Amino acid sequence: MTVLLLLLAHLIADFWLQTDQMVKNKIKHLKKHIFHHLLTTGMVLAIIWGYQYEFQNIIMYFILPLIFIIITHLLIDMLKIKLVDSIKRSPTDHIIRLRYFLLDQVLHAMMIIIACLLFFRMKVAEMTTSLLDLYGTNGLSPFNTFLFISIIYILATSVSGHIVKFIVGSLPSELVNFEGELTLRHQMNDTTEKSQPKMENSFTEEYHYFTYSSPLRSRGKLIGYIERLLVIILTVIGSYSSIAFIIAAKSIARFKQLEDRSWAEYFLLGTLSSIFLGLVLGLAVQGIIK
Numbered sequence: 001m002t003v004l005l006l007l008l009a010h011l012i013a014d015f016w017l018q019t020d021q022m023v024k025n026k027i028k029h030l031k032k033h034i035f036h037h038l039l040t041t042g043m044v045l046a047i048i049w050g051y052q053y054e055f056q057n058i059i060m061y062f063i064l065p066l067i068f069i070i071i072t073h074l075l076i077d078m079l080k081i082k083l084v085d086s087i088k089r090s091p092t093d094h095i096i097r098l099r100y101f102l103l104d105q106v107l108h109a110m111m112i113i114i115a116c117l118l119f120f121r122m123k124v125a126e127m128t129t130s131l132l133d134l135y136g137t138n139g140l141s142p143f144n145t146f147l148f149i150s151i152i153y154i155l156a157t158s159v160s161g162h163i164v165k166f167i168v169g170s171l172p173s174e175l176v177n178f179e180g181e182l183t184l185r186h187q188m189n190d191t192t193e194k195s196q197p198k199m200e201n202s203f204t205e206e207y208h209y210f211t212y213s214s215p216l217r218s219r220g221k222l223i224g225y226i227e228r229l230l231v232i233i234l235t236v237i238g239s240y241s242s243i244a245f246i247i248a249a250k251s252i253a254r255f256k257q258l259e260d261r262s263w264a265e266y267f268l269l270g271t272l273s274s275i276f277l278g279l280v281l282g283l284a285v286q287g288i289i290k
Contacts, residue, residue, distance in 0.1 A: 002048055002120055003127070004147040006069070006112045009040040011151060014108070015158035026081055034074055041069050065119040072111040080104045098166035140288060148288065152281055156232055157225040160277040164224065168270045228278035235282025236289065247271060
């Protein structure tokens, strides 16, 4: 329970409470970001301290782990900021950013585990056994199941969204806004003078337009969230073939845009990455919730 609670607190502060503006200018909003972690981690540690240790030894079970987690989080964030700022613009810089993003999250998770080992008297052997039991006959308690599902939900939405964004990189502006091709036909009729026999001449003018609209990133983000959650559900129930309908539905919705090769490759890479992450998380849930 302790590890799951601390991981959930970290994910909430790092992804739900951190706005896009804070991500873009992390140095400027670093104090606010650390305060979010201080708040969520402090609340979780208070729950652990009260529930498991009956509010005894506040220094060992509350103050020291809180200081350790916050300071290590600050140091890791500072390291990541320096590494990201050192990246030179190139066609593959988004892959380097993805590596730093994953490294950042792995280091945070490791610090949480180390805090549990140092301050909550956990042992590596016990933690390993508990992890293996997840896929055994014991499974999780109802409360731990709730924590696990909450973590999976954040991983499937916000965390996976960041990963997919890093994988696909960014589209050129003319492709980001591209909506499709619009054809207008204008029918014009020309009738001769009354003195002449009634004859009607007609011709058609055809105009081709490329239509553009402002990128609605929130809409695309929501579609990605729903897509991965559906993949997880379908994986858990074993309905793998139904995942193909999700891909088909997205392809139909973007049919016009798929005529552009660059956009089609972007769409395919993003969709496959999203489906893959959903499958991985779905298999993890399937292995634990039997």
